[in-house]
Amino acid sequence: MLKVGVIGASGYPGEQLLKLLLAHPRVTLAAVTSRSQVGKPLSQVVPSLRGQDRGLTFTGSDAAALAAGDIDLFFLALPHGAAAEFAKALVPAGKRVIDLSADFRIADLATYEKYYGKHHAPELLAKARFVLPELTPPSWKTEARLIAAPGCYPTSILTPLVPLVRRAGGAGGIISREHIVANSHSGISGAGKKTEEMYLYVERAESIKAYGLTKHRHLAEIEEQLSLNAGGGHITIQFNPHFAPMRRGIATTITVPAAPGATIDMLYAAWKSTYDGRPFVQILPSGETPDTAHVTGTNRVDMSAVFDARTKNFVITSVVDNLVKGASGQAVQIMNLWCDFEETAGLA
């Protein structure tokens, strides 16, 4: 049994992570920290864990003590900035770290600082790897000590697009590198547990509202990953996020011009060669569209695409549970692969 710890577990992704780890067959949850909840039983803060918290209580967040202890792997479920501080203590001590924040998702420091402000541990960027398990080449498993788990919107966008941008432009290209438009609608848990008027039940029920247009922080990792995978040049996308009246789930609809001569079969072939045999990416037949409700509580991306003969665009739709494949489930999947557990352990 692997000993794991969770640093900062009082938000929605943290709660989901605790549920997954408490039920995981290969790990022992050895420490859960939260500055604001020290001393409380897990299930007092996360009532859905009643009867399942194995008597654990929240402890304080002493990074040095954790670094000196016997826990093998830590999940950081902290705001960006705070995550970097913990990574600075834990990584040099030889701990494996999986960070759910944005701190190590962006390889380019300038890009990070443009979107997030000053980085608190730039010296660790070289040791960190952004890992989308189905897309990142497997060498990360031995090379990295610090893994950045992708964000929720990026997972819903990169999973369908990366196999296509790898074949963008040029002969045999599938999609255009330009005029990519991604509209995403997120359940309200995507905003975190913020006690602001904006997130009250009465305000968000029966409401769809765009937000963060032109400047959402997830643009940084979406575009960096697309560009790295496209093999040269910067890919710019139009990313339009919205809130929708659901607790969980992200639905993303991407419009992208087909490359000249590209067909829907070529698109599906690219997807299938990338995802064949991967349990957490499900490709639906063209013409059938995925549904956020079908992935709630799962670690899956469901996706499909259609070619619009009128516009010569591909229209791609994908769905994820923002708290599972978009956050905690993906972090557990990363752990499973990193520690040579079955990829689906604790996730199905």
Add this chain to the structure above:
Amino acid sequence: MLKVGVIGASGYPGEQLLKLLLAHPRVTLAAVTSRSQVGKPLSQVVPSLRGQDRGLTFTGSDAAALAAGDIDLFFLALPHGAAAEFAKALVPAGKRVIDLSADFRIADLATYEKYYGKHHAPELLAKARFVLPELTPPSWKTEARLIAAPGCYPTSILTPLVPLVRRAGGAGGIISREHIVANSHSGISGAGKKTEEMYLYVERAESIKAYGLTKHRHLAEIEEQLSLNAGGGHITIQFNPHFAPMRRGIATTITVPAAPGATIDMLYAAWKSTYDGRPFVQILPSGETPDTAHVTGTNRVDMSAVFDARTKNFVITSVVDNLVKGASGQAVQIMNLWCDFEETAGLA
């Protein structure tokens, strides 16, 4: 007091129309027909009207008798096809007719038949006018006998786009005529009162799902209207409709490349010159986004736009209540203007 009748009032738009007409200060609701509900009090079929239905009952739908009667104006709240049949009886008898179906929205017969199948009254197309009150030149008020009220998605798309396509391309153009992408999310009442598994509460709660990709029937009127207003050539758009877990409301997000040299100020100036003084189009400052919940129960379109300097696109967001400005409220607004009532009578 104008005597009005409603033909076919048992669906969601019909219910909303009854509410509006029963409370309207200038009309008397003289007849309400429904093949399936004959003899029942209105409030038995529409319980939200309890105490307000003035003792009215549903009557049968004898088109000839209605044509011979003393009702001045009819609203057709029927499926397409059925609406044309009634129009054939009522219009020649000198009745004013406002049709909420698609039968007379499309000027081009071939386009209609491509999307909807055989037209049942093509001879009336020349007498019919598609009226989006804020955009259609006012001559319709004296020339037409048969008005097609626009669809819900088209209202949310045409209201922001028509002032811009009138200035598309050429010197001083605001937007590109190409790469227009409209993503719309509709509340479930947009599907009508269909007793299919797809529309059950349990299926649609916590669910966003795209549907009708590449072939939604509203494309016909959206593109015809955009093209007519663009002054030449056919404008093709990518229209991606979705269902979202709300009872009512449509949120539309449009991405369109800015014309070379166009600015957000030029876009707002075009909007303001079109909509200045119009009570039912509210233009929000750039950077503020509209919210479906803010227009529920109102006859408004709320909309705003932003220029994305990274992509050189405008991102436009608009919201309507699909049952009011997207259907029944707009029909009442049309009646108000047609009959020289105050435009807002019964609507605020």
Add this chain to the structure above:
Amino acid sequence: MLKVGVIGASGYPGEQLLKLLLAHPRVTLAAVTSRSQVGKPLSQVVPSLRGQDRGLTFTGSDAAALAAGDIDLFFLALPHGAAAEFAKALVPAGKRVIDLSADFRIADLATYEKYYGKHHAPELLAKARFVLPELTPPSWKTEARLIAAPGCYPTSILTPLVPLVRRAGGAGGIISREHIVANSHSGISGAGKKTEEMYLYVERAESIKAYGLTKHRHLAEIEEQLSLNAGGGHITIQFNPHFAPMRRGIATTITVPAAPGATIDMLYAAWKSTYDGRPFVQILPSGETPDTAHVTGTNRVDMSAVFDARTKNFVITSVVDNLVKGASGQAVQIMNLWCDFEETAGLA
């Protein structure tokens, strides 16, 4: 046109009140105050009023100036305590005042102070009247200067029960005075616009939760009114309030033992003799149950009852929109009657 003012309009009942008054055919909304929103246009704070706020802005709350001005009637949409302070200035100046808070709902000062703490204007209690328009004898229209509009839960409970407690016990009695159990489920707007974790969308969706058991403040007015109407002795009820995942609406289910020999016909006869011809109380046939969604946005109470032959209980179900008949609509109805307007003016 009657000049009216609204004191403290930034909460959910205040917003609803503004909508009703702005559309009311007999009044001019002359002042709207809010300490926190001074200087802002109404529609900036209440976006659903865009285009309908007649250019009004929130003003400060100077009670003395308001008392000296030319406004005829004030609605107080303030927390308890604050309402009493304004009443102290406005009532002696001859203004008509309709208070939506609890400050003047309880005739018995000790009861008030037990539930709400110190009363800030006990000297006004003698001039105040609790008015449930369908139940309070009409002399209030000439005698009172200060009207307390009932609370939302009490409206849903008193409307069905008062006609029955008037006939409780004794020969010909309909219901027992004991073992009355009222379970109520309220939409989240019933909590007001509180930015607390408890009221976040993610917390309240898919959630029903009892709260305030044994001590909800509305008990004070429910029991006082039941007791006054029962003609002697104190009636105690079990009142169990809950939150349910809706924006609006209260559904109340009351179980009460039938008096010996009482029949469902006697119950219905008592209801009909009380409510015959009253537009805002709709009595459904026994066996049909009311639905919160059918009264959303209306000023109605819908209710019905059934006799359970197994238990010898009546089971009574009633529904209201907590923001309309449970608050602002009822206040407007009171104004209508007080000022000899049509009872339904601005409410249908």
Add this chain to the structure above:
Amino acid sequence: MLKVGVIGASGYPGEQLLKLLLAHPRVTLAAVTSRSQVGKPLSQVVPSLRGQDRGLTFTGSDAAALAAGDIDLFFLALPHGAAAEFAKALVPAGKRVIDLSADFRIADLATYEKYYGKHHAPELLAKARFVLPELTPPSWKTEARLIAAPGCYPTSILTPLVPLVRRAGGAGGIISREHIVANSHSGISGAGKKTEEMYLYVERAESIKAYGLTKHRHLAEIEEQLSLNAGGGHITIQFNPHFAPMRRGIATTITVPAAPGATIDMLYAAWKSTYDGRPFVQILPSGETPDTAHVTGTNRVDMSAVFDARTKNFVITSVVDNLVKGASGQAVQIMNLWCDFEETAGLA
């Protein structure tokens, strides 16, 4: 690994059962039948199982063939009546059967037939046992061949009440045997997957509505179980079921007069002595109330109680997930105990 089969898995409880069994560490799902879905992959009918259905397809429902096969244990997820027919074939063949329908929940044939009509296998009643795992004495594990899993409402009512009725009346009694009132609010999945107007999203959102008053079928098992546990005489309760706008969950609020001299501590002592160490019954402190959202997806009952000094009633609140502890999860729990697996296997 135990070989299990599911008969009739296309409804909501059946879907949930498939999810639980596919992830269960001790069983192999060997057959899934559905008359209407023969030949389809599980995940085509239950899309949330994509990637997890192990290639299983729905097969036909040939009872004789199943009885002759090598499957050890069957779950019947069928309507009442149909379940009895399968039990007639499977039980005599020596198969273990766990029935999720009502067919074998009622020991008294006359009671069954009063509520459900003619029984199709009355000869099996003697071999059947109603098993609420925390309450039924453990001898069922060896004596029975056919287990009736309790209904959803009954689970939410019997779990808190049975320990109290065992101590009803008499010296040391905790609650009255009379004036028991249970109000329950169920998510819409409780109605099953019925394509009726009543269950459409638009009809049920923002809606609470009582139904089945005085005659809900679950009364049969609730009262029979309460009476059996009370040790003599028939206990009659007032049971008022409602639909509430949630996908899942039941919230039950029970009002019952305290026995003379009974205290809240006595009530809690009775609960604790019954449920101490049972993972799926969580007792919350008096004053804290359970929340349906906290048990979604779990096999728990969360419950608490308070004594109302004004009314001398206990008010008890309990919540369950109607599809898990109220149906499929409880059936799996029964299997776990019956087959000597860990009680929580596959359930946490």
